[in-house]
Amino acid sequence: MASPDHSNDTKEKILQTTLDVIKREGFDSVTIRKIASRSDANIALVNYYFGSKDKLINEAIKGLLIGFRDTFDVLDHVSVPPKERLKLFLTRYVQVIQQYPELVLHTIAAGSAMFASQHEYGEFLQATGFHKLQKVFTEITGEERQDSLMMMITQIFGAIFLPSLMKPLLESGAGVKPAPIDRQIDFLFERYFPEHGGVKERGK
Numbered sequence: 001m002a003s004p005d006h007s008n009d010t011k012e013k014i015l016q017t018t019l020d021v022i023k024r025e026g027f028d029s030v031t032i033r034k035i036a037s038r039s040d041a042n043i044a045l046v047n048y049y050f051g052s053k054d055k056l057i058n059e060a061i062k063g064l065l066i067g068f069r070d071t072f073d074v075l076d077h078v079s080v081p082p083k084e085r086l087k088l089f090l091t092r093y094v095q096v097i098q099q100y101p102e103l104v105l106h107t108i109a110a111g112s113a114m115f116a117s118q119h120e121y122g123e124f125l126q127a128t129g130f131h132k133l134q135k136v137f138t139e140i141t142g143e144e145r146q147d148s149l150m151m152m153i154t155q156i157f158g159a160i161f162l163p164s165l166m167k168p169l170l171e172s173g174a175g176v177k178p179a180p181i182d183r184q185i186d187f188l189f190e191r192y193f194p195e196h197g198g199v200k201e202r203g204k
Contacts, residue, residue: 011049014039018060023103030057054115061107062117067096069124075132082139083193087185089133090160094181097164105165140193159188 017039021030032053036043050056071092075085097104107118134149143149163170163178170176178184 010039010041010045014041014046014049014056015060015063018056019064019100019103022057022060022106023100026106027057032056058115058117061115062120064096064100064103064107065117065121067099068093069121069129071096072129072132075136082136083189086133086136086140086156087182087189089136090156090185091181094160094164097161098167101165101168156188156192159192160184 014035017035018030021034021038030053032043032046035041035056036046039046046056050059071089074080074088074092077085080088130150130153133153134146137149137152138144141152143152160181163184164181167178170178179187
């Protein structure tokens with residue numbers, strides 16, 4: 001009988017293999033047989049741990065989405081100036097994206113064909129995540145209108161996250177090397193929040 005540690009290692013290997021297949025080949029390429037073969041496991045064991053292909057994919061995606069969810073914690077650190085909190089949040093979010101940019105794109109491209117973990121993350125954003133971001137934007141700008149705050153959030157997301165998702169294409173296809181993420185954020189903040197001063201001016 002396998003030890004608990006060995007069982008956990010096997011499960012992690014199966015999940016990592018699933019993430020790699022989704023990253024390189026897309027959701028439709030995931031099969032229990034393929035994952036078992038590439039994980040050095042057997043089909044019965046994969047089914048024992050996860051029950052079905054959809055449940056396996058859901059668990060693999062959940063790990064990625066937990067990483068995104070955890071980045072919101074920094075927004076609660078009220079001892080840190082709000083603009084710096086926002087910068088830390090964006091930086092950490094991009095770091096998660098950069099682990100698996102193709103997987104994030106595949107997840108977005110799935111559209112309405114979402115797995116349970118994606119629904120859970122959407123519920124988190126609606127109940128908690130967006131409220132944390134709105135509070136920080138209000139601290140920075142004084143804006144309190146919900147529609148304006150959501151426009152700010154989506155614009156900042158687009159300006160910072162899209163280049164990270166497009167980085168492989170920009171570098172290999174267009175010969176464009178994006179600036180480091182901290183420089184991108186500082187550049188954006190200097191133009192997006194000019195009346196509130198740049199990040200480097202906090203505390204003045």
